[in-house]
Amino acid sequence: MAQNPRARSEAKSQTQIALEQFRRHRVAMIGAGILVVMYTLTAFAGFIAPYGINEYRTRPAAAFRPPTQIHWTDPDTGRLTRPFVYDVTAERDPVTFQRVYVEDTSVRYPIKFFVKRPEASYRILGLFESDRHLFGVDDPARIFLWGTNNLGKDVFSRVLYGGQVSLTIGLLAVWVSLALGLLFGGLAGFYGGWVDELVMRIVEVLSAIPGLFLLVVLASLLQDPRNPLAQAFGLEMNSAQTFLMIVVVLGLVGWGGLARTIRSLVLSIREMDYAQAAKALGASERRVLAKHLLPATASYVIVDLTLAIPGFILTETGLSFIGLGPSEVDTASWGLLLRDATARGISIQFVPWLLIPGIPIFLAVLSWNLVGDGLRDAFDPRKRR
Amino acid sequence: MKRLAVPLAVTLMFSFTLAQTFTWPNAWSANTPEEAVTGGTLRSYSLSDPRTFNPFVSAEQNDVVDAANLTTLITQGPDSDAFLPYMAESFTVSDDGLVVTLNVREGMRWSDGEDITAADFFFTYTAETDEAVGSNGYDSWFINGQPIVGELVDEYTLRFTFPEPDRTALPVMAISPAPDHILGEIYREGGAEALKAAWGTDSDVSETVWATPFVPVSFTPGQRIVFERNPYFAEWNEDEAGNGLPYLDRYTVTIVESVDAALNLYLAGELDSFAPPTVDALGVINQAIVNGELDATLLPNQSPVASSQFITFNWNKASDPFKESLFRDARFRQAMSHLVDREAIIDLVYGGSAAPMWSNVYQVYDYWVDPDVPKFPYDPERAVELLEELGFTELYDNGVRANADGDAISFTLATNAGNTQREEIAIIFADAARAVGVEVDVQAVDFNLLVDQLLSTGDDRPFDAILIGLQGGNRVYPFGPNVIPCDTNLHMYNQSGACLDDLEQTAEDLYFEGRATLDTEAARDIGYDIQRALAELQAQIYTVSPLAHYSWLSSVRGEHPEGMINAAVGARQLPLTYKVD
C-alpha cells in the first residue's frame, strides 16, 4: 500500500513542530547542550585524558595526590609565563596520618600540548589508534587536574573514561527495556483478552518483587564466568562483558513500567478511527500494529525512554555503591569512581577531590531529565507556546 | 604433661585468698584496683544483630552468646598462651595426656541465683555432641574423627577422655556452662528440636540466664542490646583488692550497618570505643582528638590482624595439562611470589598500615611464626630468571612470555567482588606480572561463586588462581585441621584427595606430628618445620596482613597494659574496665 504523500508531509510537520517547540524550551536546550558536550568529551576521552584509565605508579607512588597546582607566573619575576607544574615529594601529616605533598621547586615542567605517551595509547571510537594526548608534562612530574585516588590513578582521566561506560549504560539499557516493553506492551494492548491478562500479570509480578533484590541477585549471578548467558554465547567474561551484563540486568528490571505505558496507549489508540479504518480496509493485525499503532505511541515512548536513562545511570551508581557494579579491575564507571569516595566515609574530608565524579553524574542525570521534560512539553499540543 | 604443671602452679597462687574466688590479676589492667571506680555504662558497637540467644544455635558473631563464651572452665589470659583454670578451680591432665579432670569452682551462681555445678558444663557437652542439635561446637568434640568422651563424676567434678594425645584438645576444655535447670530441662523433655527452639530472639532476653559479668536485659533488633551487671558474678570474681567485679553497671552494644556508621557515632560521642579499620579512620579520629572535638586515646598499629590473605593456584586442571603442570611447579609459584609487590600493596592499598606476610601462621601469633621462614620477596628479575629456567624464554611482540612450544603464561586471578582491597592487591600483582610477560586476567567474582569454585573437588576444577583470605584458629596450635592435610576441604590448591608434592606430604606428616606433641616448645619447632615446608612449596602465596588499631574515650580505663594489646587478645578485659567522669 503506497503511502499517501500528504500524510507523510503531515507527519513530518508534526515532528517539526515538536522540534521547534523543543528549541524554544530554553532549559531543555541547556540540558541537551550539556549532554552533547559530555558525550563528545567522553568519545574523545583517550585524546583528552593525559593518562590511561588504569595507569598508576608504584615507585614513587602518586597516591591521593591533590589536584596539581598549575603555575601561570614566573616565581622569580612575577610575570606571566608559560604554564608549568612542579614535581612533588610525599610526606606524612602527623595529625591525620595522610600523605601531604610538597612541591619540589627546583625543576619546572612546562605543560606541553599534543604530547606522545606510548604508555597510554588509545583508540578513538574504536577506529584509529594513537598515543598523542591533548596535554601532558615530562616525566617524572605528573599533571593531575582533579587529583588521584589511593592507587594514584588520575581522577580526571578516569572521569572521562568512566563517562564512556556510564553514559552508554543508560542508552543501551533503555534499548533492552524498549524491546521488551514494546513486545509485551504492544502485544497486550493489541490482542487484549488473555494475552493482555498474562502480560500484565507478569509486569505486576515483576513490580511486586523488590527491585533491589532482583538487581543484586541478577548482578551477582551474571558475574559468574559460568553464568548461563555467558555460556550460551560462549563469552569469556571480561570488562566489556561485565558491562553488557549490567546493561542487561538494568534493562530486565526496568521494562515493566514501559510495557504498561505502551499497552494503555495501544489500547486507547486501537479504538480510534484510523486503526479501525485500517482494519476495515483489510490490513493484517501485524501490519496495523507495526504501521499505525506503534508510530502513534512513539512520542510518549520517546519521552518515557528519555526519562528512564537518568534512572539507569543512578541505578548503576547504586549497584556500584553496594559493590556489584563494574569492577575496579580494568574498567571505570562513574558509579565506581563515586564508590572510591563513598567507601571512605567521613575521611573523604582528607581527599575531597574524589567527590568530583559526583558532578558529571549530577549533570548527566539532570540534563537527561531536562531534555525528557522538554520533549514531553514539545510533544504535548496543549503546551505549545 | 610437663607444660601444664606451670598453669597449675599459677592456679594455686591465684586462689590462695579464698578457695572459691577467682582473682583477676592486676597485671591484666593498666590501672590499679585502688584507681577503679564503680558504676557507669560502657557503650560498644557491633555490625550485626544477635541471631539468637541460644548458645547451641548460634553460628556466627553474636554479642550475647559470645559474651557467654568468655566464662569458661579454663581460659587463656592476655599475657600468656597457657591455660588457667577459671570456672574450674583446678584441673589435672593425666601423664599420657588422655584424661583431663576438672574440678568446678564451688559457690558460683547463675544470674537467676541457682548454683552453677558440673551438670551445667556436662549439659553443654551433651547438647553440643548431639547431632540433632546441630551446634557449631560439634566438630570440636572429635579428634581425627574419634569422639572425646565426657563423664560427670560428681556434683563438682568432670572428666574427659581423649582418643589420642592432642595439642588441640585443651582448647576444647574451655567449656562455657549452659543452665541445666532451664535449657537442660527443655532438652530432656522435648529433645533437640525443643532445645533449638528455645531462647530465640523472639523470647524475652531478660528471662535468659547467664554466668557472665553482664547479663542481657533488653534487645531492640537493629538498634541495641543492653546488658546489666550480674550481681552473682561478683561473688566469685574480684580484683586484687577484693572488690567484686565487674566495676561497670551497664554495658550497651549499638548495632550499626557499617564500620563507617560506627566511626560517625564514635566521633559524635555516642560510643565509648572504636577499632579503626583503616589509616583514614585513624586520621579522622586523631584530627578530632587534636582539634579538641574528641577526648580520646588512640593506639595505632598494635599488631597484625588474626587473618591471612593469599593467592592460591589450582593444581587440578585435567582439561589444561599445560596450566596444570605449570601450577604444580614450585619454581613457577616462587616466581609469582617474587612478583607480589608487598611494599606497594602496603603503601597503596593499606596506606602504610600493614605488614608483609610470609608464613601461613597469622603474624599476631608471634610465638609460632618462624622468623627464618624462606621468603620470596618482590624481585621481578629473579622472577624472570625462574621463568627462564622453566623454559619461558620467548617474548612475543605483545609482551607475553612463552616457551619454545609457544605456550604462553596466561591465567585468570579471581577474587571476591566488592572487596576493594583484594581487588587492588590483585591489580597490583597483575600489573607487576604483566611487566615481565605474565598475562594475568583479574576477575572480580561474587563471594559465593568464588567459594563455590574454591571448594569444588576432583581432577578438573574451574579456576586458575584465587586471591582469598582465611580467619579463625587458636593460639594453641595455629594450623588449620581442614587446611593442611591433603584430603581436607580447605586444602585449596589440591582437591584431588591425595598429596601430589613431596613437600605437601611433609607438611601433612608434620602437622599430625605437631598435633600429637604436647610439649609446646617441641610443637613450635615442628610448627617451624611446617611453615618452612609450606613456604618452599609456595602453594599459597601470602600477601600482607593489615594492622589493628584501637581507640577509646579517655573516660574509659582498665585497658591492658602497654604491650599486651593486640589482635589476638584485644584491648581490655570487660570485668576490669571502668569509667570515670
Place this chain on the structure above:
Amino acid sequence: MFAYVVRRFLNLVPTFIGATILAFLVAQLVPGDFLQQRALEPNVRPETIERLRQQFGLDLPWTVQYIRWFGSLLQGDLGLSFSSNQPVTNLIAAPIRNSMVLVIMSIVLLYVMAVPLGVYTAVRQYSLADQSISALAYFGLAIPNFFFAQILILGLFTLRTFTRETFGYNELLLPVAQMTSSNALDWPWYRQAWDVFVHALMPTFVIATSGIAGFTRVLRAQMIEYLSSDFIRTARAKGLGERSVTYKHALRPAVIPFVAGIGGLLPVLIGGAGLVEVVVSWPGITPTLLEAISRQDIYVVLGLVVVTTFLLMIGNLLSDLLLSVVDPRIRYD
C-alpha cells in the same frame, strides 16, 4: 464497595503466587546456599555441612522447598530463618516498622514541601522564582540518595567544627547514624519518640528531596491547566478573590491524583529509602534485605517479598478508595 474490595484482593492472588515463585527461582539460581559460607571455616567439617544441609531441607529440589514454604505460608507462617532458627515473621517485623517511620515522615515532608511549591510556581509561571525553584527541585532528583546522605553527614561534622571554633559549641546539630541515642533507654516515652524523630530528620530530608522535582513539576502543570480552564474563569467572573480561586477551586482537583497516589507511594518509597538506610545505619528493610541476600537466607528474602507485594496490593487498593473519597465522580459498587 465491600464486594469490590474482596474482588480486588482475589485478583491479586495469582500475582502474589507468581512473585513468590519468581523470587524463589531467582534466589535458587545463585550457586551455593546459606551453608556454603560456613564451609570456609577451618574447623567445620564438610560432613557437618552436609548434615546441616539436610536438616535445613536445602538438599531438596527447589520445587519441593517452594511447595513446603507455600504450604506453611497458607497457615500464616513465613518459615524459619536459617541463620537464626527464628520465625521470619519476628525478624522482619522490626525492620518494616522502622522503615515505615522514614517512609511516612518522607511522604508528609514531600507533600508539605511540594504542594506549596507546585502552587506557587504555577501562579508565578516563568518568573525567576519559578525557574529557580524548579532548578533546586531537580537537585534532589539528580543526586544519588546515598551520596547525598554522606555529603550531609560530612556537612554536619564540618558544621560542628565551625560552631566549636566560633561559639565553643561542640555538639552535632543532628544525629548522624542509628535511630536512637545510646542513652535513650532511661528516657520517658515522649522523649524517646522525639529522639527517633530527630534521628529520622536527615534521612527523611534526603528521601523526600528525591521526589520533590517530579511532584512539583506535575502539580504545577495540573494547576496551570486548571487555572486556565472554564470553571475557574467562571469563578473569577463571579468575583471570587484570586486566593480563593487558586486554593479552593484549582488546587482541589489538581491535587486529586496525588492524594490517590499516596497508596502507590508506600512500596516505592520503601524501595527508595533503600541505600540511605544503609548509609545512616537505619535498621530498616534494605539493610535486612541486603544482609539476607548475601547470606542466602532465602526465607527472610521471601518474607520481605511477601510483605512488599502485600503493601503494593494494599497501596493500590488504598489509592482507588481514596480516589472515590476525594473525587465524587468515582464510585465503586
